[in-house]
Amino acid sequence: MPAVHATDPTRSRLKVTVTRRLPEAVETRMSELFDVSLNADDHRMSREELVAAMRVSDVLVPTITDQIDAAMLAQAGDKLKLIANYGAGVDHVDVHSARQRGILVSNTPGVVTEDTADVVMALILGVTRRLPEGMAEMQAGRWHGWSPTAHLGGRLGGRRLGILGMGRIGQAVARRANVFGMQVHYHNRRRLRPEIEAELQATYWESLDQMLARMDIVSVNAPHTPSTFHLLNARRLKLMKPSAVIINTSRGEVIDENALTRMLRAGEIAGAGLDVFEHGHEINPRLRELPNVVLLPHMGSATIEGRVEMGEKVIINIKTFADGHRPPDLVVPSML
Numbered sequence: 001m002p003a004v005h006a007t008d009p010t011r012s013r014l015k016v017t018v019t020r021r022l023p024e025a026v027e028t029r030m031s032e033l034f035d036v037s038l039n040a041d042d043h044r045m046s047r048e049e050l051v052a053a054m055r056v057s058d059v060l061v062p063t064i065t066d067q068i069d070a071a072m073l074a075q076a077g078d079k080l081k082l083i084a085n086y087g088a089g090v091d092h093v094d095v096h097s098a099r100q101r102g103i104l105v106s107n108t109p110g111v112v113t114e115d116t117a118d119v120v121m122a123l124i125l126g127v128t129r130r131l132p133e134g135m136a137e138m139q140a141g142r143w144h145g146w147s148p149t150a151h152l153g154g155r156l157g158g159r160r161l162g163i164l165g166m167g168r169i170g171q172a173v174a175r176r177a178n179v180f181g182m183q184v185h186y187h188n189r190r191r192l193r194p195e196i197e198a199e200l201q202a203t204y205w206e207s208l209d210q211m212l213a214r215m216d217i218v219s220v221n222a223p224h225t226p227s228t229f230h231l232l233n234a235r236r237l238k239l240m241k242p243s244a245v246i247i248n249t250s251r252g253e254v255i256d257e258n259a260l261t262r263m264l265r266a267g268e269i270a271g272a273g274l275d276v277f278e279h280g281h282e283i284n285p286r287l288r289e290l291p292n293v294v295l296l297p298h299m300g301s302a303t304i305e306g307r308v309e310m311g312e313k314v315i316i317n318i319k320t321f322a323d324g325h326r327p328p329d330l331v332v333p334s335m336l
């Protein structure tokens with residue numbers, strides 16, 4: 001080996017593999033700091049590629065499109081020390097198995113909060129004010145002028161919004177809903193502190209079932225964990241008013257998508273605004289045919305600012321770890 005390598009500062013740099021293209025500024029900074037391997041053509045890495053990457057890396061930076069399960073972690077060897085996820089949700093990573101193998105997992109909370117809450121409001125307005133129908137009419141040149149009885153939706157002011165999952169994003173939704181004059185209700189594993197509840201003008205429901213039965217709009221803002229999988233199953237969806245609308249910007253798995261689709265078709269739920277789906281981008285085709293549904297391609301955190309901030313969080317987690325400290329956004333199994 002040439003002698004120069006002995007003093008090459010890059011030799012001590014962490015080997016970091018990034019599984020998808022990230023904003024350019026993030027990739028550039030990572031290349032300055034780490035011995036980084038980037039995914040130039042942004043292809044979705046296969047299981048085999050991910051395992052091979054884990055075997056040669058100190059740090060893997062995956063995204064929601066990479067499933068990292070126990071069997072893959074078992075083949076990862078012992079070089080991998082940190083999975084620094086680019087994204088807040090880590091339900092695609094087997095955090096328990098990683099923990100057992102001494103591999104840390106971190107995420108990027110906080111920076112997706114406001115952008116995701118904005119998309120909740122966009123979906124609420126999209127469904128209740130029938131915005132996609134109006135757009136489709138304009139694009140098709142079918143609009144023949146204002147009419148007193150056309151395009152009528154429902155007023156948001158005074159409507160009851162039930163927020164399922166009152167973490168950072170749920171609270172950001174509550175703040176927006178207050179500005180729109182909605183009545184804010186919520187269900188959460190833990191009740192908020194009284195002063196926060198008062199600030200958000202939010203009414204707590206210990207019983208999810210009882211809350212569901214009374215809401216005009218329900219927004220899912222709980223993460224996908226074993227205890228929230230199909231939390232909104234057929235039985236609970238049936239509790240909702242037939243005039244109610246359901247919004248999901250969290251994870252598709254929290255709702256039984258087939259049951260929801262059946263009920264939307266049957267008019268047992270009035271509408272839905274969905275940014276996430278139970279099987280990733282494989283959407284129940286029936287959902288696409290429904291006029292009372294607004295579908296988005298998982299755009300909740302899709303702002304330039306947010307995606308750069310997510311990258312900065314990943315870098316801070318890796319750097320802090322490299323300096324011998326606990327990554328600030330460590331995810332531990334007890335949080336899930």
Ligand SMILES: O=CC(=O)O
Nearest residue numbers: 087088089112301
């Ligand atoms: O869905 C996006 C995220 O988990 O950050």
